[in-house]
Amino acid sequence: MTATRFTPAACPxxxxxxxxxxxxxxxxxxxxxxxxxxxxxxxxRIAAGQxxxxxxxxxxxxxxxxxxxxxxxxxxxxxxxxxxATGQIALSQCWAELLGQHGLTAAQMLVTLxxxxxxxxxxxxxxxxxxxxxxxxxxxxxxxxxxxxxxxxFGDNDRLAARIGQAAGAxxxxxxxxxxxxxxxxxGRDPHAAFVPExxxxxxxxRAMADGGSASGMGSxxxxxxxxxxxxATSAGAHLAIISxxxxxxxxxxxxxERGTVFVAEKGASARxxxxxxxxxSRGRITVDAGAAKALGQGRSLxxxxxxxxxxxxxxxxxxDIADTDGHVIARGLAEYDASEAALIAGRRSDALADxxxxxxxxxxxxxxxxxxx
Ligand code: GLU
Numbered sequence: 001m002t003a004t005r006f007t008p009a010a011c012p013x014x015x016x017x018x019x020x021x022x023x024x025x026x027x028x029x030x031x032x033x034x035x036x037x038x039x040x041x042x043x044x045r046i047a048a049g050q051x052x053x054x055x056x057x058x059x060x061x062x063x064x065x066x067x068x069x070x071x072x073x074x075x076x077x078x079x080x081x082x083x084x085a086t087g088q089i090a091l092s093q094c095w096a097e098l099l100g101q102h103g104l105t106a107a108q109m110l111v112t113l114x115x116x117x118x119x120x121x122x123x124x125x126x127x128x129x130x131x132x133x134x135x136x137x138x139x140x141x142x143x144x145x146x147x148x149x150x151x152x153x154f155g156d157n158d159r160l161a162a163r164i165g166q167a168a169g170a171x172x173x174x175x176x177x178x179x180x181x182x183x184x185x186x187x188g189r190d191p192h193a194a195f196v197p198e199x200x201x202x203x204x205x206x207r208a209m210a211d212g213g214s215a216s217g218m219g220s221x222x223x224x225x226x227x228x229x230x231x232x233a234t235s236a237g238a239h240l241a242i243i244s245x246x247x248x249x250x251x252x253x254x255x256x257x258e259r260g261t262v263f264v265a266e267k268g269a270s271a272r273x274x275x276x277x278x279x280x281x282s283r284g285r286i287t288v289d290a291g292a293a294k295a296l297g298q299g300r301s302l303x304x305x306x307x308x309x310x311x312x313x314x315x316x317x318x319x320x321d322i323a324d325t326d327g328h329v330i331a332r333g334l335a336e337y338d339a340s341e342a343a344l345i346a347g348r349r350s351d352a353l354a355d356x357x358x359x360x361x362x363x364x365x366x367x368x369x370x371x372x373x374x
Contacts, residue, residue: 005198006239006262009255011171013051013133015238016042017161021178022245023058023091028065030058030094034248036101038176041251042138043102051133053168054140055161056091063087077150084145095140105137110144113152116163117279126167133168156225159280162232162240166278171265173233174254175226176245181261182223184209199263202231230263235372236274239265276319276332277372284312284339285321285329286346286365293324296331296373301364304353307346314339322366333371336362 008014018038025031042052063083064073073083088110096106109128115121132139141164143154154160158175165173185193199206210223226242233240243260247253254260288296292306302322314320315338322331335342342365345353353361 005258006172006241006264007255008172008174008241008251009045009048009050011050011239013053013168013170013172014045015053015055015161015165015168015170015173016251017055017157017173017175018057018245019157019175019177020057020061022176023056024061024065028061030062030090032094032098034245035094036098037249038245038251039095039098039102041249043099043104045251046102046104046138052138053129053133053164053170054095054138055157055164056095056140056142057157059084059087059091059142059145061087062090066090081146081148088142088146091142092140095138099138107132107137107139109139109141111141111160111164112144112148113154113280115144116167117281119275122167122275126169129164129168139168154280156222158225158229159232162229162236162238163278165233165238165240166236166274170238173229173238173240174251175229175240175242176250177226177242178244178246179223179242180244180246180259181242182206182209182227196261197258199230199261202227202234202263231374232278234263234265235277237265237267239263272370273372276334276370277374279319279332281319282312282321282332283314283318284310284335285323286310286335286342287323287325287327288330290325293330296322296371299368301368302331302333302366302371303350304342304345304361304365305347305349307342307365310339310343310346312339314342320366322371329374331366331371331373333366336365336367 023031046052060073060080060083063086066086067083069079069083073079092108099106111125115125129139143160161173182196183193187193207227210227230240240263241260243250243254286307287309288306289308292302296302314335317334319332320335321329323329344356
């Protein structure tokens with residue numbers, strides 16, 4: 001155990017995500033006894049002064065059963081939307097009832113990807129979360145799957161939970177999963193797969209350990225989206241733990257034996273930069289040469305001279321990816337120029353810009369204050 005070890009009980013504000021495969025039995029009914037154990041753990045923590053936001057999956061799985069839809073309601077987008085609309089009512093009712101047994105009030109929040117990608121709407125959702133927690137109620141969040149189309153979906157509640165953690169200003173995110181953490185390879189297929197208790201830096205080696213796909217076939221997460229969630233949470237300054245929800249009272253069990261993978265929070269993340277790093281969509285891409293890539297790594301702004309290509313349609317202030325010559329996205333930031341101006345000045349030195357643009361140029365193509373390294 002290191003000094004940075006994540007103790008969920010010590011976080012003033014905590015996000016707990018419950019996956020579909022844990023919440024819904026294979027025959028499509030809620031695993032009420034198990035869920036009652038989780039809620040008892042949550043209630044004990046809330047009684048001790050902790051603020052908790054629940055991110056709950058399960059709407060699609062529950063609705064599919066009620067509507068008799070095949071493939072767990074995931075055969076088509078329309079099926080998933082109908083299943084979610086039907087299942088969400090049952091899901092909320094279940095949480096409200098179980099929390100109510102402990103004298104707690106549940107509040108439902110359904111959000112789409114766009115609600116959290118647009119800065120103004122993000123701040124709005126964030127204000128709602130803060131108010132609910134201040135009022136002592138338990139927000140129960142899910143994606144608004146009945147209206148979210150393929151392009152504007154999170155699609156998995158792992159990343160949603162991380163983004164909600166950021167919006168709520170949480171210090172920790174716990175993903176209750178059907179697996180007890182990250183392994184160096186898929187333990188179902190590779191007998192040499194080793195358990196990874198702690199990750200301090202999410203790099204290509206860590207990403208390669210995930211193999212995609214949900215083991216249960218019920219949720220849509222899998223390890224890839226969990227690692228992406230960890231990236232979002234840790235860059236927002238929150239720890240994230242993947243722990244097994246397969247045992248009863250999983251949060252209490254983790255407190256006792258610390259079995260799980262902890263992704264350690266980054267230090268000193270500013271809220272605005274964290275929001276940028278957590279975004280899942282961008283409007284364009286600027287490719288940079290090796291010299292510029294190195295300068296960005298040292299914390300400098302991106303100047304026009306270092307840009308080699310500009311793609312996409314973006315306006316000034318839009319989010320763009322910054323990629324190296326191998327096509328790896330190394331940073332993300334707000335463009336100081338629109339796409340056509342950026343293309344005009346790419347590769348040109350700063351002292352030539354006034355003539356090209358016909359006005360006094362800005363200090364950079366992407367300023368370091370509005371940029372995060374990935
Ligand atoms: N939002 C989906 C549901 O409630 C679950 C997404 C996921 O599997 O992570 O059914």
